[in-house]
Amino acid sequence: MAEDPSLSLFDLPSTIYTKTTKGKGRECLAKYSLEPKTTLFSVYPYATCIFDSFKKRLCARCLAAHPTKSFSLHCLGCDQVYFCSHDCADQYLKDHDQGCCDLLRKLATLKKVDRHMKSVAKLVIMIYWQRKNDEGSFGLVHHLESHYDDWSMEMKQDWRRIQDFLWKYLSPLGWLLSHETEVDIMHLVSKVESNGFGIYLENRLDILTGRALYPLASLFNHDCSFNCEVEQWTEEGIEEEQVIVPMDDTQDDHEQQLKVYPSVFSRPRGKYRQMLIRTTTNVQPDQPLTIGYVDTTLPLASRRQKLLQDYYFTCLCQRCVLESQATGASKVKEKRGTAFTLRPVGTGFGWAHMLCFPWPF
Numbered sequence: 389m390a391e392d393p394s395l396s397l398f399d400l401p402s403t404i405y406t407k408t409t410k411g412k413g414r415e416c417l418a419k420y421s422l423e424p425k426t427t428l429f430s431v432y433p434y435a436t437c438i439f440d441s442f443k444k445r446l447c448a449r450c451l452a453a454h455p456t457k458s459f460s461l462h463c464l465g466c467d468q469v470y471f472c473s474h475d476c477a478d479q480y481l482k483d484h485d486q487g488c489c490d491l492l493r494k495l496a497t498l499k500k501v502d503r504h505m506k507s508v509a510k511l512v513i514m515i516y517w518q519r520k521n522d523e524g525s526f527g528l529v530h531h532l533e534s535h536y537d538d539w540s541m542e543m544k545q546d547w548r549r550i551q552d553f554l555w556k557y558l559s560p561l562g563w564l565l566s567h568e569t570e571v572d573i574m575h576l577v578s579k580v581e582s583n584g585f586g587i588y589l590e591n592r593l594d595i596l597t598g599r600a601l602y603p604l605a606s607l608f609n610h611d612c613s614f615n616c617e618v619e620q621w622t623e624e625g626i627e628e629e630q631v632i633v634p635m636d637d638t639q640d641d642h643e644q645q646l647k648v649y650p651s652v653f654s655r656p657r658g659k660y661r662q663m664l665i666r667t668t669t670n671v672q673p674d675q676p677l678t679i680g681y682v683d684t685t686l687p688l689a690s691r692r693q694k695l696l697q698d699y700y701f702t703c704l705c706q707r708c709v710l711e712s713q714a715t716g717a718s719k720v721k722e723k724r725g726t727a728f729t730l731r732p733v734g735t736g737f738g739w740a741h742m743l744c745f746p747w748p749f
């Protein structure tokens with residue numbers, strides 16, 4: 389096996405390796421024979437951003453969702469980050485310095501900018517913030533693919549306001565490396581666009597609440613008959629009847645809060661939205677490991693259109709090739725993909741793919 393030397397530096401799980409082939413790009417392959425339902429890894433997001441419309445409902449640190457309404461504990465400086473508990477607030481705010489706080493507040497009030505672009509900008513800010521706090525972990529993000537060089541002039545123009553904003557406020561903060569320019573920021577924007585995953589409300593795939601970057605999961609290529617599924621481990625297990633009183637930040641009584649979210653608090657903080665990637669079928673050694681980037685229950689033309697529009701490639705997976713060979717008369721019956729609970733929401737061309745999901749505004 390010809391492993392990617394650049395990626396072998398990272399702590400990849402022992403069951404997988406990556407290789408880059410000319411024309412095919414990078415792929416993730418099985419090192420050994422794998423049984424169905426083998427968990428390849430579980431990872432935390434590198435960075436997350438919650439959409440403005442959900443900022444009060446999801447904890448900025450652990451992403452636990454308020455079962456019914458809004459959290460009230462929040463950063464008074466920016467009013468952009470809300471927390472499920474004093475513990476999450478303390479842990480988060482110790483790194484939420486003045487620079488980060490000002491930047492989030494300024495972004496929230498930035499006018500004449502599409503809100504989808506704003507959410508990408510927010511995740512970009514959170515990625516730089518994460519890098520500033522832990523530079524060593526940025527390697528896998530650095531290796532993600534950017535399509536910025538393929539963007540049309542028109543598209544680059546559409547992003548100009550965000551580019552100017554990020555450059556203007558990021559550069560004086562000292563978060564950028566000395567050689568990094570506006571173009572480097574836009575490469576990160578493009579990486580976020582095509583590698584971001586959606587954060588959904590528990591059991592509600594129709595309610596998208598934010599974006600998250602899981603760089604390791606982004607090593608997995610798409611196949612319409614994927615052999616791996618992606619799942620987020622969330623605040624599953626909150627039982628409605630255990631919700632005794634609504635959260636109220638005027639109460640400092642910890643006991644009371646424990647009663648509000650007992651199953652959330654019974655687990656360590658920050659465990660939420662761990663991503664699991666599992667095999668769905670038997671996988672042979674050196675076989676590519678793949679996930680579905682789009683709804684694979686869609687017909688061939690729609691799948692290909694979405695993949696081309698959002699991820700810049702024409703799918704030539706075995707299933708697509710077979711289906712495209714079939715004539716209209718002997719139309720191939722659509723095979724339903726295994727249900728997966730999460731899919732990337734990256735979009736090559738702005739936010740087109742996001743529109744597949746009801747937008748939560």
Ligand SMILES: [Zn+2]
Binds near residue numbers: 450476
């Ligand atoms: Zn929390």
Ligand SMILES: [Zn+2]
Binds near residue numbers: 463465466467469488
């Ligand atoms: Zn703040």
Ligand SMILES: [Zn+2]
Binds near residue numbers: 611612703704706709
């Ligand atoms: Zn395909």
